[in-house]
Amino acid sequence: MPEQLVFAMEVTLNGLMAGVLYALVALGFVLIFKASGIFNFAQGVMALFAAMTLVGIMDGQVPFSHLINATFGTDIHHFGWHVPALLAIILTTGVMVGLAWCVQQFVMRHLVNQAPIILFMATIGLAYFLEGLSDLMWGSEIKNLDVGLPQGINIWIDEATFNIFGYGFFIDNLDIVATVIAALLVVSLMAFSQYTKEGRAMRAVADDHQAALSVGISLNFIWVLVWSLAGFVALVAGIMWGTKSGVQFSLSLIALKALPVLMLGGFTSIPGAIVGGLIIGVGEQLFEFAIGAPYFGGATQNWFAYVLALVFLVFRPQGLFGERIIERV
Amino acid sequence: MKDTEGYVTADGRKIGGVVMEMKNITLRFGGVVAIKDISFDIREGEIRAIIGPNGAGKSSMLNVISGFYVPQEGEVWFRGAPRPPVKPYEVARQGIARTFQNIALFEGMTVLDNVMTGRLTQMNQNILTQAIWKGKAEAEEVANREIAEKIIDFLEIQSIRKTPVSRLPYGLKKRVELARALAAEPKLLLLDEPMAGMNVEEKEDMSRFILDVNDEFGTTIALIEHDMGVVMDLSDRVVVMDYGKKIGDGTPDEVRTNQDVIDAYLGVAHD
Numbered sequence: 001m002p003e004q005l006v007f008a009m010e011v012t013l014n015g016l017m018a019g020v021l022y023a024l025v026a027l028g029f030v031l032i033f034k035a036s037g038i039f040n041f042a043q044g045v046m047a048l049f050a051a052m053t054l055v056g057i058m059d060g061q062v063p064f065s066h067l068i069n070a071t072f073g074t075d076i077h078h079f080g081w082h083v084p085a086l087l088a089i090i091l092t093t094g095v096m097v098g099l100a101w102c103v104q105q106f107v108m109r110h111l112v113n114q115a116p117i118i119l120f121m122a123t124i125g126l127a128y129f130l131e132g133l134s135d136l137m138w139g140s141e142i143k144n145l146d147v148g149l150p151q152g153i154n155i156w157i158d159e160a161t162f163n164i165f166g167y168g169f170f171i172d173n174l175d176i177v178a179t180v181i182a183a184l185l186v187v188s189l190m191a192f193s194q195y196t197k198e199g200r201a202m203r204a205v206a207d208d209h210q211a212a213l214s215v216g217i218s219l220n221f222i223w224v225l226v227w228s229l230a231g232f233v234a235l236v237a238g239i240m241w242g243t244k245s246g247v248q249f250s251l252s253l254i255a256l257k258a259l260p261v262l263m264l265g266g267f268t269s270i271p272g273a274i275v276g277g278l279i280i281g282v283g284e285q286l287f288e289f290a291i292g293a294p295y296f297g298g299a300t301q302n303w304f305a306y307v308l309a310l311v312f313l314v315f316r317p318q319g320l321f322g323e324r325i326i327e328r329v
Numbered sequence: 330m331k332d333t334e335g336y337v338t339a340d341g342r343k344i345g346g347v348v349m350e351m352k353n354i355t356l357r358f359g360g361v362v363a364i365k366d367i368s369f370d371i372r373e374g375e376i377r378a379i380i381g382p383n384g385a386g387k388s389s390m391l392n393v394i395s396g397f398y399v400p401q402e403g404e405v406w407f408r409g410a411p412r413p414p415v416k417p418y419e420v421a422r423q424g425i426a427r428t429f430q431n432i433a434l435f436e437g438m439t440v441l442d443n444v445m446t447g448r449l450t451q452m453n454q455n456i457l458t459q460a461i462w463k464g465k466a467e468a469e470e471v472a473n474r475e476i477a478e479k480i481i482d483f484l485e486i487q488s489i490r491k492t493p494v495s496r497l498p499y500g501l502k503k504r505v506e507l508a509r510a511l512a513a514e515p516k517l518l519l520l521d522e523p524m525a526g527m528n529v530e531e532k533e534d535m536s537r538f539i540l541d542v543n544d545e546f547g548t549t550i551a552l553i554e555h556d557m558g559v560v561m562d563l564s565d566r567v568v569v570m571d572y573g574k575k576i577g578d579g580t581p582d583e584v585r586t587n588q589d590v591i592d593a594y595l596g597v598a599h600d
Binding site for chain 2: 210212219
């Protein structure tokens, strides 16, 4: 097998893995957008906030310690204990559900029936508020997140590919775990929306608010539920990205990478978010490998996704799986 | 007639006590008075119609009953007690189901799924028990499914059970909406212009279904309609509204001969 093709295969595989992480962020957007028509700009910051909270809880950090110390002249930073990863994840999930309730109760509930742009602006405000809150609660230094996920090169794949192609693929264990977890998450979200009472109610709200009210569904409850689910998805995304590159404030920028994914997959489709993420992931890696690096001097991953999204906007504005936009004349 | 007493209809059906009573309801939108000081009651097992020309306030009245509008004055009594201002979904959970004039179905779902959403108020499992105790959740789903299927059979829409609602013609959509409302096994069923926009054949079908539902399940039905002919054949008692006021209340025969009603419908010469 020619060497170039083998390299391309490795790049494709790595692209798929990166795509899964994009898809994970996009998934959070889709959940909220489907059920409430809100484009949640804060999704990326939610991932950051979740990851910060998780690290903070695991390390036994005192929340708001800088604020407390500055106000009372104390010098406390740590409780002096360490919380096991699983328990910390459960606690953080609780925090994200609480956050969802607060967002609904104090922000979104008062903006029902407002124009989409107003809801969007509200989520921008929420993004900045959350970013400030994360800083105030947990401090701004880069933190290491280690919940016990395996990392480093997968020896088995390395050896197997070496035996076949004479060249060992470099696939990170973390990426494999991320893929499996993302797949599980998507399958369970699908099962939830198809087979549970709340899932059916969620689909009903996504379809028609008035009809949902008339069959006894509380819109408020469903919105808290979708914000909670989006919060949980943000936590999973935050764990993956945080483990990979440390928990830092640039984490909130992954939201911007989710935008082209959504334009490709459509804003209302869960499978669309997955496929869109994979296409962007593979597309940008392959483009960099085949065209970017040899002809443009590299670093094309930074913009390739957006250009691809632009092309899609011209030819298929509703995305691959989005609902067709039909304007009646 | 006392609240607890019933009466016997012309065709020999026994009507029970008062299920719902509107007491001096007034509803305003800014300076516009949509409903002005209207009182009437709905009795158990009867088909009660609210009629009137366009803009009379019929739909507003139905929206007051189903909690979509909150009246500025007056009380809504349900099953012998005044009802505090409630959200529409709470009204639905109390056993009042409704349909809409412009059809509000879940267009992306199949007919069966739509009807199953009508069962949501009857499901007791919550997120956790569904995840932990799969068997119990499944048993509940099966029981609810049976009721949904029964209603689908009853309204003769078996052949389109798995069809997405968005592909159905208008008349069938109206029927699916009725099925969804019935699936909740309501104590009071509100129908907002069930025959609007239908042809004669579809109207006859719908009339038959409404009578059958009332007959078979004993469901109390309140309906709005501006087609006089249909209403008179269908209902036991009729409230007539015009410009937000009640101008008549009684059996179809009483209403038909009421001079105010005739004036409202045919117009009256002003001197």
